[in-house]
Amino acid sequence: MTATDIDEARRSIGARRNPASQEAILDAAEAIMREEGIAGFSIEAVARRARAGKPTIYRWWPNRTVLMLDVYRRFKNATQFPDTGTLRGDLVAFLENQLLGFWKDRLCGTVYRAVIAEAQTNADAAEALYAYQAERKKVAVQIVDRAKARGEIGADVDGDLIIDMIVSFAWHQLLLGRVGEAMKSIEGVVDGILIGCAGLRSS
Amino acid sequence: MTATDIDEARRSIGARRNPASQEAILDAAEAIMREEGIAGFSIEAVARRARAGKPTIYRWWPNRTVLMLDVYRRFKNATQFPDTGTLRGDLVAFLENQLLGFWKDRLCGTVYRAVIAEAQTNADAAEALYAYQAERKKVAVQIVDRAKARGEIGADVDGDLIIDMIVSFAWHQLLLGRVGEAMKSIEGVVDGILIGCAGLRSS
DNA sequence: CTCTAATGAAACGGTACGTTTCGTTATTAA
């Protein structure tokens, strides 16, 4: 598929990292994740597929979580939130483009599930995931700040809570393998978060 | 500690399941989870600690996820949802007693985190978790049905959505290791779900 | 020209997987 698959054998290119090996390892990791899923993902499998030595992988990636995160980063596009004009529209787009939709069609969902799973066992992975998560949410809160700026909602609205609810819903569906089904109920979820699920008045 | 630890050796008691072995295996699984966490939890370790044969474990628990779920279920006290008189109060109690508060004591949360993590790797585990999850949610929706019955909310309110939002929030905090912090914001979350996070009117 | 460092291959000891065999035990059905 890629040029690295054709190469007969890669050898050392001297006292420096071999970019071809790095690329071949990431390609192999990505291919395994796509074709066999999380279950088939092991350092040995990646090394076999990449025709690389295991020590080469361990030299550059301390554990499989870091390797998976590297695969994930290759897919991660620019994090921007196009302004649809309404808070509701922005949040729907957030779920559709950045979360559920992003996980559904791309390999990212599988990789992200693996990272979350790893974070339940490995303390380092947990810390890395929490930091990543906090940073992403901080950026997403700008959606709510934008709505405040145009007077759509009051300044006292808890933007962190709104984003937390959106992300929580997406995570839950991802981890239950229901991303496809969840995409059908995006608008209902956003409405529920904004105006309430119970049809009650706020005062 | 328990009586089963004193027994010199358990043998077959004939052509039927040995309750002593069943109890010893669950005790061992629970102890390992408490003392060594998820990382140390393996069928071999459980068998060693319980002085049981691996085939005995595999005979009654098809995989380690089902075994972990059995440990988890032992902690689940009566699956009742005491009626506080209001939907808000019931949902707060649901989060405080059945979800976050239940996980906070560390062991239950650890076990459930392990189950969720396993479900990301193992298809059988995923199915077992989804089934358990669906059953639990079905019971929890009774909280909302009760509110409908007393006329607190309209009959057209989506009870599944409300419970889904509550559970999603709890899962997210559990998986990020923020159960303790999340307990402080239970009331705000319930209010946000019931009357909306954005201070908007529903029509 | 020597030193240093990265490479793939192979093998290491260790652990856990899930299964099979075996001798033992005691309930159940004939």
Next chain:
DNA sequence: TTAATAACGAAACGTACCGTTTCATTAGAG
């Protein structure tokens, strides 16, 4: 009473992956 059935713990099986170590090879860096 007897024979069939089935669960029990122990041990061993082959397989897989872990993370590390050795080795000959390669070529940049000093």
